[in-house]
Amino acid sequence: MSKRFNDSPEDIRFNKMSSDVPTPEKAHEWDAGYDITAISKKETPEYIQYGTGLKFEIPNGYVGFIVARSSVTKKDLMLKNAIGIIDAPYRGEVSFRFYKIITEEADSISKIYDTTQGRLIKNSFKFLNYKKEEDQKVYEVGEKIGQIIFIKLPLVRLVETTDDLSETDRGEGGYGSTDKKKKQ
Secondary structure, eight states: OOOOSSSOOOOOEEEESSTTSOOOBOSSTTOSSEEEEOSEEEEOSSOEEEEOOEEEEOOTTEEEEEEEOGGGGGTTEEETTSSEEEETTOOSOOEEEEEEOOOOOEEEEEEEEETTTTEEEEEEEEEEOOOOGGGOOOOOTTSEEEEEEEEEOOOOOOOOOSSOOOOOSSTTOOTTHHHHHHHO
16 A cells, blocks of 8 residues: 555554455455445344444544445445444444435426515426335345444644634625625
């Protein structure tokens, strides 16, 4: 492995809960995440949970993010918490919970109104495809279901103040405000 930065890598210890658990691995040296394989699958009406058989000893000052792989776009699944956070003190099994996406047959027009001015803001069509439950695609035991990415955290301290915060070009512009600024 070629040297990436001026510092040496941090060792992150892990346990396999049984000898047949696949070792997390990167497909390519410069990939951000280590692929993780499902060793168990539990379905409930609310979610599908995949066990990994892996426990990590993440050093203080680091965090592990569990994220979906791009292959999830071929499945009828969505990671339930979008990004899972594995804090340094956690020593339990890492697992992934997914929503099972159930679609229904529908053709409709979605209208969004500005109630303060009584005018139509957005008019969009929604076309949903119906899939029978047996036709839905989900991960099976033995498939790579996600990745874990380790990030070094900056040391920060929150300082409450009653003074005004410093001004910036963005200011209080929120959701999509930079797109609106470009159009002006």
